[in-house]
Amino acid sequence: MSIFSYEFYSCGANGMKTLIVVCCLVFAFPTFAQELNCDVTVNMDNIPAAARDNLRTFKTDIEKYVNNIRWTDEDLGGEKIDCSLSIFFLTASANNSYTAQVVVVSQRPVYKGIDKSGKRSQILRISDDKWEFLYVPGQQMAKDDFRFEPLTSFLNFYAYLIIGFDLETYTEMSGSRYFQKANNIATQASSSAYGKDWQGTSGNYGKFGFIDELMNLKYQQFRFAFFQYHFDGIDLLATEQQKGLENILKAVESIAELRQKQNPRSFLVWAFFNAKHLEISDAFLTWPDRSVYDRLIAADQANQKTYEDYRSRR
Numbered sequence: 001m002s003i004f005s006y007e008f009y010s011c012g013a014n015g016m017k018t019l020i021v022v023c024c025l026v027f028a029f030p031t032f033a034q035e036l037n038c039d040v041t042v043n044m045d046n047i048p049a050a051a052r053d054n055l056r057t058f059k060t061d062i063e064k065y066v067n068n069i070r071w072t073d074e075d076l077g078g079e080k081i082d083c084s085l086s087i088f089f090l091t092a093s094a095n096n097s098y099t100a101q102v103v104v105v106s107q108r109p110v111y112k113g114i115d116k117s118g119k120r121s122q123i124l125r126i127s128d129d130k131w132e133f134l135y136v137p138g139q140q141m142a143k144d145d146f147r148f149e150p151l152t153s154f155l156n157f158y159a160y161l162i163i164g165f166d167l168e169t170y171t172e173m174s175g176s177r178y179f180q181k182a183n184n185i186a187t188q189a190s191s192s193a194y195g196k197d198w199q200g201t202s203g204n205y206g207k208f209g210f211i212d213e214l215m216n217l218k219y220q221q222f223r224f225a226f227f228q229y230h231f232d233g234i235d236l237l238a239t240e241q242q243k244g245l246e247n248i249l250k251a252v253e254s255i256a257e258l259r260q261k262q263n264p265r266s267f268l269v270w271a272f273f274n275a276k277h278l279e280i281s282d283a284f285l286t287w288p289d290r291s292v293y294d295r296l297i298a299a300d301q302a303n304q305k306t307y308e309d310y311r312s313r314r
Contacts, residue, residue: 035163037080038066043088051092057137062087065141065152071159072178081166082107082120085158096136101129102154106162108169112238121234123165125275126158128205130197145181148188150197157185157207169230173223183211210267221261222268225254229276237283248283249295256299270302277303281310 040063044052062085083106091099104126110119133151141152160182164175186208189198198207213219229251236244258269277300284292293311297304 034067034069035071035076035081036066036069036159037082038063039082039084040066041084041086043086047089047092047098051089051098054092054096054137055089055098055135058135061139061141062155065143066155066159069143069159071163081162083124083162096134098133098135100131100133101127102131103127104158104162106166108166110237111235117238121169121230121279122275123169123230124162124271126205126210126271127274128207130206132194132197145184148185148192148194150192150194153185153189157182157189157211160185161211165226168223168227170227171231172227175223179211179214183215186211205267205270210271213263213266213268218262219258219266219268222255222258222272225251226272228254234279234283241286245283245287248280249292252280252296252299273300273303277306281306285310285313 040059042055042059044055066085083104086103086105088101088103089098090101104124105122106124107120107122109116110121111117131150131154133154135151143152143156145156160178164178164182166175167178168175186198189195190208199209214223228247233244233248233251236247255269255272258266280296280300281293281303284296290311293307296307300307
């Protein structure tokens with residue numbers, strides 16, 4: 001017999017969050033399933049036909065690796081995190097060395113109370129244009145968090161980011177353990193021959209810079225606002241729409257504030273709005289005062305056209 005506990009918060013009349021723990025007795029040993037449900041797509045248009053033939057099992061190998069590994073020792077209730085890797089090959093050499101650009105996306109269900117609403121929220125959307133690795137068909141791909149390997153360590157890094165961010169949409173600061181694992185990988189990479197692929201250049205996205213911000217206490221405000229946006233915002237829209245929208249707006253402006261307080265080119269702030277600007281724009285269509293979109297533009301000038309478009313809708 002095993003005991004599972006589920007934790008969630010409710011807000012009472014005084015606005016205080018109350019932790020509610022529901023314990024369930026299960027007359028079986030708990031199963032710890034893999035955490036990720038990752039769909040991999042591959043584009044090889046830019047590389048020669050001979051190289052494409054060498055990559056005929058690449059998509060399958062990557063999917064098996066990411067989806068079959070047990071990334072945590074926690075019981076997530078059998079719920080898998082939906083994510084995707086869109087891999088665009090840029091170059092291929094005769095020694096089985098490749099470079100690629102990868103778009104990493106993850107999402108999670110939006111809730112209505114304790115039930116899924118049928119809607120989904122995109123959590124991460126990162127375009128990483130620096131991945132160099134060696135690949136031979138049928139090669140062994142083994143997870144090793146203590147040794148840098150350019151193919152698998154890249155996948156490990158993003159797997160831990162996806163899991164950490166997903167957890168932090170439900171509970172404040174709960175992704176720390178997995179962000180630390182990603183940080184360890186970035187540190188290993190920075191001292192390897194592939195270190196240049198992990199550093200950003202001229203303010204562009206870099207894996208090392210991204211995880212460095214995420215682990216920095218100066219950016220802790222981001223993580224609290226990230227939780228508020230999802231748990232107290234998006235998940236509240238179906239039951240308390242006005243309160244949910246107010247919390248979303250507070251979270252958005254709190255995240256944007258980091259540009260002034262810490263870094264005008266913050267990778268974290270960029271990644272948040274890259275993933276969220278369409279969702280944010282759509283959420284405020286029901287807001288009676290259209291000037292709210294001016295506040296969104298002030299917070300996220302990079303996506304000004306999107307906010308202006310939604311402001312004109314009714």
